[in-house]
Amino acid sequence: MRSPIADYLSQLHGDLLKLTAGRPYQGIPAMAGADTSKFAIALATVDGHVYKVGDAGLEFSIQSISKPFSYGLALDDQGLAAVDAKIDVEPSGDAFNEISLARETGRPANAMINAGAIATVSLVKDAETPRFARILEQFSLCAGRELHLSETIYASEALTGHRNRALAYLLRSFGIIETDPTPVLEDYFKACSVMVNTEDLAMMAATLANGGTQPSTGVQVMSPEAVQRVLSVMTTCGMYDDAGAWISAVGLPAKSGVGGGLIAVLPGQLGLAVYSPALDAHGSSVRGLAASERISRDMGLHFVRAA
Numbered sequence: 095m096r097s098p099i100a101d102y103l104s105q106l107h108g109d110l111l112k113l114t115a116g117r118p119y120q121g122i123p124a125m126a127g128a129d130t131s132k133f134a135i136a137l138a139t140v141d142g143h144v145y146k147v148g149d150a151g152l153e154f155s156i157q158s159i160s161k162p163f164s165y166g167l168a169l170d171d172q173g174l175a176a177v178d179a180k181i182d183v184e185p186s187g188d189a190f191n192e193i194s195l196a197r198e199t200g201r202p203a204n205a206m207i208n209a210g211a212i213a214t215v216s217l218v219k220d221a222e223t224p225r226f227a228r229i230l231e232q233f234s235l236c237a238g239r240e241l242h243l244s245e246t247i248y249a250s251e252a253l254t255g256h257r258n259r260a261l262a263y264l265l266r267s268f269g270i271i272e273t274d275p276t277p278v279l280e281d282y283f284k285a286c287s288v289m290v291n292t293e294d295l296a297m298m299a300a301t302l303a304n305g306g307t308q309p310s311t312g313v314q315v316m317s318p319e320a321v322q323r324v325l326s327v328m329t330t331c332g333m334y335d336d337a338g339a340w341i342s343a344v345g346l347p348a349k350s351g352v353g354g355g356l357i358a359v360l361p362g363q364l365g366l367a368v369y370s371p372a373l374d375a376h377g378s379s380v381r382g383l384a385a386s387e388r389i390s391r392d393m394g395l396h397f398v399r400a401a
């Protein structure tokens with residue numbers, strides 16, 4: 095028997111397929127030709143149930159949705175105070191790739207913009223297990239299955255990521271990054287090139303909703319303190335210069351990625367993920383935004399009740 099939620103999601107999916115605005119991200123050549131007819135929605139509850147519709151098994155690169163999960167790893171590796179000393183928690187109101195560094199210290203405004211996310215990667219411990227392997231393992235533990243890197247997308251971003259390279263060298267000049275920036279950048283590009291599907295993202299979001307414990311495997315991936323911080327920064331900064339409009343309309347901590355993925359988290363309840371590669375001017379999925387707004391309204395998920 096079909097559940098009312100599955101029926102609701104199918105109806106919504108059909109309605110929003112009609113939206114054709116936006117276009118795929120052009121900044122990474124390997125992603126520029128993504129098929130804009132693809133569209134998936136997945137909802138995962140904290141007890142591990144997944145509702146999905148559309149192309150929910152189709153893989154795409156995680157891009158900036160990597161940032162909250164790398165940030166959680168850095169927070170658990172170093173402690174909150176040590177990470178805060180390098181990366182602030184203030185919304186920048188700027189685009190994701192803005193050169194948003196404090197004038198005297200070079201401290202990035204937050205860990206969701208590229209400058210802060212590159213600094214975040216440098217704070218993930220490079221131990222017996224190398225740093226990127228630890229990042230990939232963290233993402234996999236949150237998804238509940240083994241994820242992999244797209245060498246093609248990684249190579250494409252490494253070839254064209256001059257602005258990120260410049261940011262990393264600026265961070266190095268201020269001492270925010272204390273090591274050679276090149277391996278840090280490589281690991282940042284790799285973190286963005288991890289392949290996920292919409293169901294994976296819903297499980298990753300549900301892991302945050304569930305205080306850091308993956309709902310289906312029961313593995314504690316992140317400490318509750320790190321989760322609280324990650325969700326706070328996602329609330330104020332996860333949608334970059336669209337964060338105010340997003341929180342007004344949807345009212346949930348969220349993160350978008352230029353791969354076309356978008357996650358939103360209702361703490362204690364569920365993780366929502368949407369995929370469709372046509373983006374708006376802020377680099378967020380057009381159908382992703384529309385689906386999140388509709389779901390938040392129809393299911394009453396906004397953190398402030400309207401009635």
Ligand code: GLN
Nearest residue numbers: 157158190286351352377
């Ligand atoms: N890899 C992309 C970049 O660093 C991620 C940007 C994004 O998803 N907003 O530019």
